Amino acid sequence: MSSEIKVAIVGQPNVGKSSIINALSNAKLHVGNFSGVTVEKKEIYLKRDDYDIRMTDLPGIYALNAYTPEEQVAKDFLVDEDYDVMVNVVDANTLSRNLIFTMQLLDMHRKTVLVINMVDEIEKKGGTLDEKSIEKLLGIPVVLTSAKENRGVEEIITQIIKLHNSVLSKNKIYYNEKVEQRIEELAKILRKSPHFKSEDYSRFLAIRLIDRDENIYKMIHDLPIFIEAHNALEKMYKDLESEFDEESTTDILANERAAISYNLQMETLDIKEENESLSEKIDNFLIHPIFGLPIFLFFMWALFQLTFVLGNYPMNLIDSIFIETSSFLADFLPKGIFNSVLTEGVLPAVGAIVMFLPNILVLFLGLNLLEQTGYMSRAAYLMDGFLKKFGLQGKAFVPLVSGFGCTVPAYMAARTLKNPKDRIITMLVLGFMSCGARLPIYVLLVSAFFANQNPGNMLFYIYIGGAFLGLIVAKILRTVLFKGEPEPFVMEMPPYRFPSFKALGMDLWIKTRMFLKKAGTFIAIAAMVIWFLSSYPVNNTLVQNYNAKIEQTVDINKKMNLKNELNAKLLENSYLGDFGKFIQPVFAPLGFDWRLSVAVVAGLSAKEVVVSTLGTLYAMSGATETSKGLVAKMRQNVDFKAAIALIIIIMIYSPCLAAMGTFYTEVPQWAWRIFYTIYPNVVAWLLAYGVYKTLALMGY
């Protein structure tokens, strides 16, 4: 018989909670060197001896007075859910401030293990930690770990199991006599209610109430004891505040906890203060008042140069592998539907998208470095003043820049914004941050139409231009719809940390696998659908007419032309051709033919589908020139103005279904959902049309 232990992993942000779980299991939780990496709770199962251990990784939380939506997730879990053991992770580098939160957790009086992580960094500075004294002073087991070096983590499990099998110890945190008196008094009142019979629970609630915790206050609001508790509380607030000469009882408790924590650190941690750490030396450059921003822009520019240049080497190779394979298979496999679906539908489509994998990986590597090194919060610091001009704040930088990777996690990351207005504005403009899946379309179009200019620069302009447009829209939304100042900006800046190559490699590998899986399933199926829709119905009289003509012709070139003409006519008369011509009037003012129109609409399902659809449609319309890559075909079939209009549409219009779904789950109000679904498409069309017309006037 195995027994289950439920464990909650809790601690301030960026202390290494997710890293510890990764070190303990084969989980691949997302890790990054800034606050607010984990924004939803995640469950991980472990098996040790006879125990099934169910660990819940919670978003980092600074204090039980929850502040942001993702912190609320953690708080709700801690207060409402059922778990056997709490593991409180703290960062050895910032022990005393972390312990302030530990005090709040200890108020709950549950089975708790204190994990002091990042001891490697303390040791490197020549410091030592006396965990035995902390154990004695707090009365709970303490484990020293380094998730980075995989040290000490198994001991956490040992302690969890030990605690699980023992009775809860009697130790408590004792506050100042005057405070304790009030806690007891209030707890006594609470215990009159059948919900709060337990000694520990009533004490915890009493402390929370004296700490002015609004959630807990709401909790007792509808109970019969409310009036009595409320009156007692009001008196306590007044008395305590005058006795301690503080503005609020919250401050009294905070000062108490801070004093205990500070003394704990002084007694147990032996470390010299550094003169100037490496982080500060780096910061002298990277957040320099004058050069900081230009350096940041340079990094972004360099990233897009690399994305194009490095990505381009393997691109032609991958492209030709797919072209060779499909022409080989076309001859090798028996003629028939299967042959055609595979070699005209699926392979060109999947090839058209897979060839951009290297570009995407370079982009993701850059974003990953931004997350792992600690530069993310510096960039937020640098951008704060600029973002403020557009009615946003520095913290919004994190979701915005994550949007360059993928819009789905970026919507989730917006949870770290406290103010609901800030959050909705950020989410509404997140689509303007071009995601990694749009990269292939840009690379394709830039390669086709800007080969002579510096293509990396073009990519940079597209991405930065999109971001800029998003900020302008944010400003408009802020002025028109959401008056009021953005939320205050307070953000922790962790020390720089050298990213581990293993973690970077792992992340790229996960991205590659996900991408290939998507190409092999979703994209392939979409391609099949596109192929069938564009191959049927076959107009037999048309085929017969042309075949008769072709037979009569002797000239090889003329024969070829007739064949192409037939293919084009068949495609035009297919279901997809009908659909394309049906929607084309919408896109005709932008110079799109029906194929581009279909590709744009299909792109609403996923942005990869734009390129894969173009791959299929252009492969079919010119069956005799399969040897030519998609880039060349685009150049032949699309005019310059339309290409620019297409880039603008892609930059702005609705993101993929997955992203829209995420927005819908994160934003419950229907008015916002409807607005979000419509406005980007209108803006996209209008802007594309404006630019198309302007270019036409300029004589392009």
Add this chain to the structure above:
Amino acid sequence: MKTISDLKIDEEAIVQKIMAKEPVKGRLLSMGIVKGAKVKVMAHTLARQTWDILSNNTKVALREEEAHSILVKGLHE
């Protein structure tokens, strides 16, 4: 009384009182910026709009409004 936004870069001081309203105040407290804590200004942006403060071995980025709400006194006052 002086506030953090009156300090120069590299200047140190002791926190006296936090004037910010909740919940910003609570957030500052839980980041270790409490009464009696030593703070040091590490950097600020050119327009002095955003500040980089070190306290209790934690670096915190704040806006001018928040920096202005933290009353401090010099180390030897």
